[in-house]
Amino acid sequence: MKKLDRLDFEILQLLQEDGRRSYTEMAQLLEVSEGTIRARINKMQEEEVFEFIIHTNPNKVGLNVQAIIGIKTQLGLQERVAVQLRDFPSVRFIGAFSGRNDLIIQAYFRSNDELVLFVNHDLSKIEGIISADVSIELKQYKDSFSFIRPDDCDD
Structure with a gap:
């Protein structure tokens, strides 16, 4: 598995704040392309860095x-x-x-x-x-x- 870089950590932090956030919004906030966000998220999911779950109260x-x-x-x-x-x-x-x-x-x-x-x-x-x-x-x-x-x- 590749080492996570600053952008990966920033994406993870944004998802932790609001897992419903769109790729477009994250791309704008982090000043990268939507494709970069999509590729990074897909790669991290493939490498089991995180998974999307519903946290029920x-x-x-x-x-x-x-x-x-x-x-x-x-x-x-x-x-x-x-x-x-x-x-x-x-x-x-x-x-x-x-x-x-x-x-x-x-x-x-x-x-x-x-x-x-x-x-x-x-x-x-x-x-x-x-x-x-x-x-x-x-x-x-x-x-x-x-x-x-x-x-x-x-x-």
């Missing part, structure tokens, strides 16, 4: 309970547990971490009862889970996928 679609769940797994079964967790539609994120928990997941539920059912019914059936430490979000201060800044570019 969970509360607006009835998912009022967000939980971060730290999971301890039996030695040697971490990956098998992670693979099984992928099948649950309520699970948005799964990551392996160092520290107290082997896996940390982020999941959304319609209610506390749905969360309790997930932990006591679904998680309890997965072989290799030793324990689950459930934390419920009480208040959100930031939720962003924007982390590209042109100043981060080396050139």
Whole structure:
């Protein structure tokens, strides 16, 4: 993969601000041709630098309970547990971490009862889970996928 240059980072920043922005508008803002914008975006997508997604506000679609769940797994079964967790539609994120928990997941539920059912019914059936430490979000201060800044570019 080629190294991203300043223009690539500027395009990414514009898309993060508003993913609906037209190629024409971005070309005008960055003082390049629309074809350059189109080619750069296509190349970055081919190289999986980013993908276009819809970031839904969970509360607006009835998912009022967000939980971060730290999971301890039996030695040697971490990956098998992670693979099984992928099948649950309520699970948005799964990551392996160092520290107290082997896996940390982020999941959304319609209610506390749905969360309790997930932990006591679904998680309890997965072989290799030793324990689950459930934390419920009480208040959100930031939720962003924007982390590209042109100043981060080396050139």
